[in-house]
Amino acid sequence: MTSSPELAPTIIAPRTPQRRTRGRTNTELYAWLFMRVSGILLVVLVLGHLLIMNILDGGVQRINFGFVAGRWASPFWQVWDLLMLWLAQIHGTNGLRTIINDYTRKDQTRFWLKMALYTASALVIALGTLVIFTFDPNIN
Amino acid sequence: MSTTATSRAPAKTKFGGTLYRGREGMWSWVAHRITGVLTFFFLFAHVLDTALVRVSPESYDTVIATYKNPFVNLMEIGLVGAVLYHALNGLRIIAVDFWSRGPRLQRQMLWLIVAVWVVVMVPGAFFMFKHSFEVVFGSK
Numbered sequence: 001m002t003s004s005p006e007l008a009p010t011i012i013a014p015r016t017p018q019r020r021t022r023g024r025t026n027t028e029l030y031a032w033l034f035m036r037v038s039g040i041l042l043v044v045l046v047l048g049h050l051l052i053m054n055i056l057d058g059g060v061q062r063i064n065f066g067f068v069a070g071r072w073a074s075p076f077w078q079v080w081d082l083l084m085l086w087l088a089q090i091h092g093t094n095g096l097r098t099i100i101n102d103y104t105r106k107d108q109t110r111f112w113l114k115m116a117l118y119t120a121s122a123l124v125i126a127l128g129t130l131v132i133f134t135f136d137p138n139i140n
Numbered sequence: 141m142s143t144t145a146t147s148r149a150p151a152k153t154k155f156g157g158t159l160y161r162g163r164e165g166m167w168s169w170v171a172h173r174i175t176g177v178l179t180f181f182f183l184f185a186h187v188l189d190t191a192l193v194r195v196s197p198e199s200y201d202t203v204i205a206t207y208k209n210p211f212v213n214l215m216e217i218g219l220v221g222a223v224l225y226h227a228l229n230g231l232r233i234i235a236v237d238f239w240s241r242g243p244r245l246q247r248q249m250l251w252l253i254v255a256v257w258v259v260v261m262v263p264g265a266f267f268m269f270k271h272s273f274e275v276v277f278g279s280k
């Protein structure tokens with residue numbers, strides 16, 4: 001096959017150092033790494049949580065206010081739940097950020113969907129943290 | 141006729157896919173994305189229902205009773221299955237990214253986690269649904 005040099009597309013050699021077109025930080029690298037580190041921690045936290053709450057010793061049938069009070073009497077489970085809340089929420093929010101970036105076409109849509117995501121996410125983290133720290137077993 | 145020459149032809153797959161597209165690599169990613177989003181939205185609802193412990197024991201117990209309904213229980217098993225897949229496949233992604241032999245074994249690792257999923261979900265679903273089964277079929 002003969003190809004004219006004018007029509008041949010320029011293919012940059014693999015591994016040629018690229019000039020960054022936008023952004024000067026490594027944020028995406030840290031986000032990528034965070035997904036993996038938080039993922040490993042969440043395997044223990046989330047799967048442990050699901051096993052205890054849904055399967056062991058009667059599962060969901062035994063859960064009520066008293067059960068929650070019994071667990072949060074221990075700092076161990078408070079720390080467990082707090083870590084799980086923060087890691088899962090940030091991991092999920094970053095995952096959804098990726099998905100929004102993948103599927104939105106207009107800058108406006110992308111911007112507002114992310115604002116809605118971050119707002120909802122911040123509210124959930126704040127509410128969950130407040131509940132764990134201010135839980136009162138003698139509320140009534 | 142040379143048999144070695146014909147055996148070099150690229151394998152035609154059932155789905156007519158290529159190395160990645162339309163094959164295990166792609167579908168495992170699709171499932172990872174769907175299960176991640178599903179878990180994220182459930183987490184949102186779950187932090188809200190747990191926050192009711194700051195309102196009153198009665199309101200918490202009333203809402204938690206929803207989870208004990210056999211039909212909701214069934215959906216809960218589906219959610220546990222989704223989270224378990226996401227967790228196992230997340231570990232597979234991490235192995236592909238950080239383990240030198242990971243990329244070459246990505247397909248085998250997918251079938252490995254599918255096997256682990258089945259082995260965990262069969263007894264898991266049994267214990268989660270045990271009580272509901274007794275309610276629906278009248279022994280309780």
Ligand code: HEM
Nearest residue numbers: 035039042043088092095096098173176177179180227230
């Ligand atoms: C249980 C342990 C978990 C592990 C091991 C895990 C692991 C991962 C990994 C490795 C990724 C891929 C990131 C990438 O491609 O760069 C990911 C993506 C994601 N995860 Fe998780 N995750 C876990 C739990 C969760 C939870 C609890 C949620 C929900 C709150 C969640 C939501 C997501 C979402 C929405 C994505 C983005 C999916 C995509 O971009 O297609 N994950 N996860």
